[in-house]
Amino acid sequence: MASSKVTSSQPTPARPPRPNLVFRELRGQRSPAEFAAAVRRAAREIGERVSCxxxxxxxxxxxxxxxxxxxxxxxxxxxxxxxxxTDLGFAPRASVRGRRAQAPGETPGDHEPYETQNPHDPHSPHDALGHHEIHALHETYEESDVLRRAFMTGGGATVAAASMGQMGLAFDAAAAGRPVRRPGTNDVYAVEEAVRRIRLLDDRHGADGLYRRASTPLRAAYALLDAGATRQTTADRLHSGAGELAISVGWLAHDSGRFDDARSHYAEALATARMTGDDGLEAHAFCNTAFLARDAGRPREAVRAAQAAQRVGRSLGSARLMSLLALREAGGWAGLADRTGCEQALVRAQTLYERGRSEADPEWMSFYGEAELEGLEAQCWSTLGDWTRAARHARRAARLQDPHFTRNIALYTAELADDLARGGRPDEAAAAGMRVLDLLDQVQSSRIQTMLAGTARVLLPHRRASGVSGFLERHASLPRTA
Known part of the structure; x- marks a missing residue:
C-alpha cells in the first residue's frame, strides 16, 4: 500500500484562520494542557482513543x-x-470535506480531508513538517490512517476475485508487492461479486471460518485502489464496492468477536463513503458502527451512530433502511436503560417497516425482513430485562426466518434459549439450546457460542430440570474455539 505524499504546487491565497472563541470560552480557567488531559479522560469514559x-x-x-x-x-x-x-464553534462538516478544486498534478490524497484550515496556508503545520513527521502526526488521530488511505488517489478500489478461494492475477501481484495494473470494468464486477459471495457464505455458515480469508482480498482491494481507475464511472463503482467489502469484512470481524478489527474496517468504509459522497455507503457504515458500539458496551455511541445514519439515509428514499436504522437506535437506548427512548424508536421502526419494500432499498438489506425485525426487538427487550417479552419476539423471529439464513435461525434460537433461561423456564431453554447445538455443525459464530455459554451458566443451578442436564453435557463437550 502506497503512503500519502505532500506534493508541491502553486500556493493559493489563504484566508487567515478564524479563532474559535466559543471553544476557548469552554476551556475556561484550565490551561491548554489541563484541558487536553480532560479530553483524554473523557475519551476513556466512552472507549475512545485520542492523543490530545x-x-x-x-x-x-x-x-x-x-x-x-x-x-x-x-x-x-x-x-x-x-x-x-457548530455549538462548539466548529464549521459544519459538509463545508470542510475536501471538495475544493484540485490543483494541477495534485491527487485527492495530498491533504487531509478536514481538520486543517487550508492545506496551502503558510501557517499550517503541514508546511512546517517533513514527510515522516506528517506521517507521525496523522498517526495520532483515530481513523487518520484509513482516511489517508481512502484519499490518497483519485482511483477506485478493486478486488481480484469473485470468490474467496480464487483471487486471480491482480491479487497475486498486489500480495507480492508488484505493480498493479489500473483496474477496469471486470474488476468492478469482481469486487461486487466478492461482496455478494461473502454475504452468502456468512448467511449460511457464520463468520468465524471466513474472517481471515476475507481480510486478504480486502487488503488486495486497497492495494489496487492505489493504482487508480482511468474512467471516473469505474472509479466511483470501485470505491463503492471497496467500501461495501470493508463493511462485509468488518461484519465478519464483528460477529467473530474481533471488535477492534471491525471498528477499523467500518471506519475504512466510512472514509471511502465521504471521499466519494456516497450517502448509501455512509448510511451502511454508520448502521454497522451503531450495531458494533451496542455490542461493545458503548450504547451512547450506538445511539449517535444510528442517528447519524438516519440523517444521511433520509435522502435515499428507503423506508426499510430507515426502519433498520431506527432499530439500531433502539438498541442503543436499551443499552442506556432508557425504556421510553427504546420504545419510541421501536414504534418508528415498525411504522417504517410497514410501508413495504421499494426499489430504493439497498442490496445489502436482503437479510432484513420480518424475522430480523422481531429478532432485533427481542434483543432490545432482553437488554431491558423484560425476558417474557424478549422470548416472545425471539420465538417469532426463529419461526419466520427463511431457511436459507441458517446463521440467523441459530442466532434467534440462541436468543430465545437465553431469554427463557433468564425468565425462569429452564426446560424450554434447554430444548431451544439443543436446537442451536444441532445447527453448530453448519454455523461458526463466536456471537452464538458466547450466547450459548451464557445460557449454560444460567441453567447450571437447574440441572435437575427436564432436559437441562443433557443440554449442559452436550454444551460442555463442544470444542473450544481459539
Missing part, C-alpha cells in the same frame, strides 16, 4: 482545525452534552 495535547487545543482555538475528526467529535459531544459541533 496542548498543541492540539491551541490549533482548535486558533481556528486551524475547522472541524475535528469523528473520534474527537464523539469525545467533545460527550464532554458537552446537548450541543452540536
Amino acid at each position: 495535547d496542548a498543541r492540539y487545543v491551541g490549533r482548535v482555538e486558533a481556528g486551524e482545525i475547522r472541524c475535528p475528526n469523528y473520534a474527537y467529535e464523539r469525545v467533545f459531544l460527550h464532554m458537552f452534552p446537548g450541543r452540536a459541533l
